[in-house]
Amino acid sequence: MEYITEGCTGALRIIFRADREFVAIVSVSLLVATISTSLAAVSGIPFGALLAHKRFAGRDAVITVLNTLMSLPTVVVGLMVYSFLSRRGPLGSLGLLYTRSAMVIGQWILAFPIVAGLSVAAVKGLDPRIHETAVSLGADAAQGFRTFLREARFGILAALVAGFGRVFAEVGVSMMLGGNIRGYTRNITTAIALETSKGEFALGIALGLVLLAVALGVNVVFGLLRRRSA
């Protein structure tokens, strides 16, 4: 029991002194997860909205695949991207393995199906008459499309929150593609894995608290936004 209390007091000390290593680790997590979620937003939202909106053969199959990919194991993504990015792989000449960019690519692949899949659900849940009304009022296709997005904004925001939550908390992709390099690709989850294996609990607990705080913060902000405009 003693080592847990020691770990907790050590954790608080690390947080309140804003220990340099601690800050660096948290920044890497925030930076990489934010960029990968942004990329997933830019690619996933239009993809999901189009999928919900357009009728074409095989559409249900695409949606099923998307929903399956939502639960893609992180280590499988790690393995696939690793084999592409290694110097032996087809994209090896880019020299991206063990960089933050590699982490971004892996996390993007993790977040994309979530953002796209949940966007489909958000847009599908809308009343189709919204679009008809917009068109009857003289909106062109693009404007009609944007009306859809505006009406579905909370569902889409929820999709982004879910995507961010997944990449911020994942460890497989970060470990395999980033390599857990201190001060460069070491993020919260890979640092916790390392610290636990060394039997050092203080830094691990401090980082775990940050993970919890960020998850809580994102959801509180989301709730506030929703309430304000409801």
Place this chain on the structure above:
Amino acid sequence: MNGKRKMTGTLLTGIAALLAAVQAHAGETLRLATTTSTYETGLLDRVLPPFEKKHNVKIHVISVGTGKAVKIAENGDVDVILVHARAAEDKFVADGCGVNRRDVMYNDFLLLGPAGDPAGIDGLKKAAEALGRIMDKRAPFVSRGDESGTHIKEKSLWAKADRKPSGGWYIEAGQGMSATLRMADEKNAYVLADRATFIFQRDKLRLKPMVEGDPDLFNPYGIIAVSPYRHPHVKYEPAMALVAWMTSPACQELIAAYRKEGGQLYFPNAANPVE
């Protein structure tokens, strides 16, 4: 339509800026793949910063087992390796993947066990004999199971004892040295460990040293630069500068001076290789 285009433009600019931020890295970087032991014991934190400062280069340390370190070096994903499995190192050089292997330092392995010593190995002189007794008693044994230098050594000892370990008592951890030690400690199992990691973890462990001093337990570390002929993109010159630094009198003194609670973790031998 115009608004949409503007929005897309803003988004793209934002992403480009973010990507630039993510890659921003001042100065040159060098990638070193090494064993979990040299990293987790803090040795590299002691010996690398003077080199980084002098050469204005940032070393990215990727800490994995020796087997994996050699593998990613073969693929050209790192510039230099610091590892401990002589046979694998010699093969790496012979295959043309690495150049100029140099001795850096050594320590030794030891067999640790739980206080009760169910297999009765405490004080034995031969590690292979001790492993034989552990298997006879089917006493729990935790193996690294990850092709690390320690795992390769363990396999050679089983081969020497003419045994093929398998069964519920033989636990393959697939993790680094510290994690494996902790697992053995939790499971009251026997384990083979390098002395540096053991000294470093000692105050958190209940396991006791039982077999040590066997010449078979010698543990030498070598540094090898990845061949620029095999992989033209590697940073050969800074890698060779790091080899020069690790084998220099100044760095060798730092290695000798690195102690924890009175125990010396590594013994430098760049000048007087112990065969």
